[in-house]
Amino acid sequence: MAKVVLxxxxxxxxxxxxxxxxxxxxxxxxxxxxxxxxxxxxEGAVLGLVGPNGAGKxxxxxxxxxxxxxxxxxxxxxFESDELKPVRDLRPWVGHMPxxxxxxxxxxxxxxxMELADMRNVGEKRVRNLLKLVGLAQRQDDPLNNLSQGxxxxxxxxxxxLGSPKVLLLDEPYNGLDPVASRAFTELIRRLASKGVSVVIxxxxxxxxxxxxxxxALLHQGQLLDEGRxxxxxxxxxxxxxxxxxxxxxxxxxxxxxxxxxRLGLEQRENDWTFTFRxxxxxxxxxxxxxxxxxERWGPVEPDLVEWLCASTxxxxxxxxxxxxxxxxxxxxxxxxxEDE
Numbered sequence: 001m002a003k004v005v006l007x008x009x010x011x012x013x014x015x016x017x018x019x020x021x022x023x024x025x026x027x028x029x030x031x032x033x034x035x036x037x038x039x040x041x042x043e044g045a046v047l048g049l050v051g052p053n054g055a056g057k058x059x060x061x062x063x064x065x066x067x068x069x070x071x072x073x074x075x076x077x078x079f080e081s082d083e084l085k086p087v088r089d090l091r092p093w094v095g096h097m098p099x100x101x102x103x104x105x106x107x108x109x110x111x112x113x114m115e116l117a118d119m120r121n122v123g124e125k126r127v128r129n130l131l132k133l134v135g136l137a138q139r140q141d142d143p144l145n146n147l148s149q150g151x152x153x154x155x156x157x158x159x160x161x162l163g164s165p166k167v168l169l170l171d172e173p174y175n176g177l178d179p180v181a182s183r184a185f186t187e188l189i190r191r192l193a194s195k196g197v198s199v200v201i202x203x204x205x206x207x208x209x210x211x212x213x214x215x216x217a218l219l220h221q222g223q224l225l226d227e228g229r230x231x232x233x234x235x236x237x238x239x240x241x242x243x244x245x246x247x248x249x250x251x252x253x254x255x256x257x258x259x260x261x262x263r264l265g266l267e268q269r270e271n272d273w274t275f276t277f278r279x280x281x282x283x284x285x286x287x288x289x290x291x292x293x294x295x296e297r298w299g300p301v302e303p304d305l306v307e308w309l310c311a312s313t314x315x316x317x318x319x320x321x322x323x324x325x326x327x328x329x330x331x332x333x334x335x336x337x338x339e340d341e
Contacts, residue, residue, distance in 0.1 A: 002042040005166050005198050006064070006094075007084055011037050011073035013063050014222075034060050034222045037073075041167055041198045046189060048209040048230075049202040050305060051219035057202040058099065060219065061169045064200070066090035079166055095160035099171040103144045103152045110140040113158055122162050130158040134188060150181030157188065167198045174208060186212055206303040218308055225312040234303065237311035243281045245288065245298035246274045255291050259283055276301065 014033030021027055034056045041047060041064075049057050062068045064075075066089055076084040079093045087093070103112065110127065117127050131137045134154040139147070147155065153173055160168055170189075174182055189212065193199050203209055209216070210230070217227040226233050234240040242264060251273040253263060261279035277284065285298060306317055 002044050003078065004040045004084065005043045005078050006041040006087075006090075007076040008037055008039045008064070009074050009076060011063065011070050011075065013059060013068050013071050015059070032056070032059075032222060034063065034219075037224045039217060039224060039227060041200065042215070043166075043198055044193050044196045045214040046193050046199045046201065046212055048206070048213035048216045049200055049219060050204065050206050050209070050216060050308075051202075052204055052305065052309070054221075055204075055219045056222040057219055058171055059222075061096065061171050061200065061202055064090060064167065065094050065096035065169055067096070077166075092163060093165055094167045094169060095163065095165035096169045097153075097156045097160045097171060097173060099175065101152065101156045101159075103147060103155055105145060106143045108141050108143060109136055109147070109155060112144060113155070113162075116159050117162055120162050126162070127158075130161055133161070133191075134158045135184070148181070149176040150178070150185065153177065153181070153185060154188070161192075165197065167200070168192060170199065170201045172202055172204075174203065174205075204305060206305050206308065210303060218312060220309055220313065225309075230303065233308075237308060239303070239307060239311055241278045242276060242301035243278070243284070243298065244274060244276045244301050245285065246272060246296045247288070248272050248294040248296060251275060251293065255293075256284060256287060259287060272296070 012033065012035050014030040014035065016028040017031035019027050019029040032054070037060065039060075049060065051057050059068065063070060075087050075090060077087040077090075077093065078084055079087060110131065113127050113131065114124065117123070128137070128140075131140050134157050136151065136154055136158065139151065144152075153176075157168075157170070157173075160170075173185060177185060189199055189201070201209060201213065206216070213230065215228060216230045216233055218225045218233065226236060228236075231240060248271065251266070251268065253266060253275070256277075256279075259279060261277045261284060263275075263277055265274075265276035267274040281298070281300075285295065288295060309315065310317055
């Protein structure tokens with residue numbers, strides 16, 4: 001396993017919200033945020049930070065970027081040595097791409113990036129190399145108003161990379177991207193990781209990150225419910241090894257009795273069916289075909305955020321909501337973060 005470059009140990013940041021009283025109209029109290037988070041970032045690895053809206057993903061990213069203070073806990077890093085040491089200021093070492101950056105105006109791409117580079121004492125050569133890295137070298141003289149959403153995202157990454165960061169934080173980077181731009185963006189992230197950059201991508205879509213991320217962290221209401229390699233997290237949550245097969249006509253589950261298949265779900269419609277199971281997928285498919293079933297499609301079940309949250313918190317699907325919760329923070333009886341197997 002790659003070495004840990006940044007370790008958060010029991011860190012907390014809770015936003016202060018107004019709580020006025022007649023005697024203290026300016027009074028405030030602690031509201032939502034992140035609590036007791038332990039998280040390691042590995043060199044050259046891509047971590048998917050997933051959770052519903054209001055889970056605390058943006059707060060955690062801003063804390064790791066040094067934009068929000070660590071109220072409790074500490075950050076340890078290997079930025080300047082081979083040993084984990086406390087780090088007071090994360091900003092020189094971390095690049096942060098916010099969810100929304102408004103690149104607009106008549107200013108050119110190169111000029112906009114040069115303005116930011118001057119603030120970090122970065123030279124013109126570095127700027128040109130970054131524009132080439134993110135695929136904007138041919139558009140460096142274009143005004144910002146002429147950029148597509150995908151190009152704006154690339155420019156945001158270039159800005160985040162100005163200081164040659166050890167860690168790159170991307171907040172919902174796929175928002176607004178079409179499939180072509182998404183694929184190009186994914187390839188860019190892979191290239192950065194191959195150069196040793198530790199990348200963190202926040203998203204509320206688990207399946208969107210499948211095939212890109214090396215590890216996944218599940219965040220809900222400010223708490224880290226689980227973290228690790230995706231297959232290990234799925235196994236701990238009891239969601240591994242699931243497959244789904246669909247076909248035409250009628251389907252009789254009794255056909256598979258001898259295969260020791262765990263039945264997870266069956267949708268029998270008028271003209272077709274969908275069967276979800278855990279078991280030996282090739283043998284199931286072979287048996288279905290031999291019995292004359294017409295198979296339309298089959299494959300592994302893609303990870304689903306709602307299922308993950310239900311499995312890790314014990315809540316029912318109807319209790320898992322995408323609405324932002326109130327200021328109260330109630331700990332969950334979660335599975336907890338465990339070591340990879």
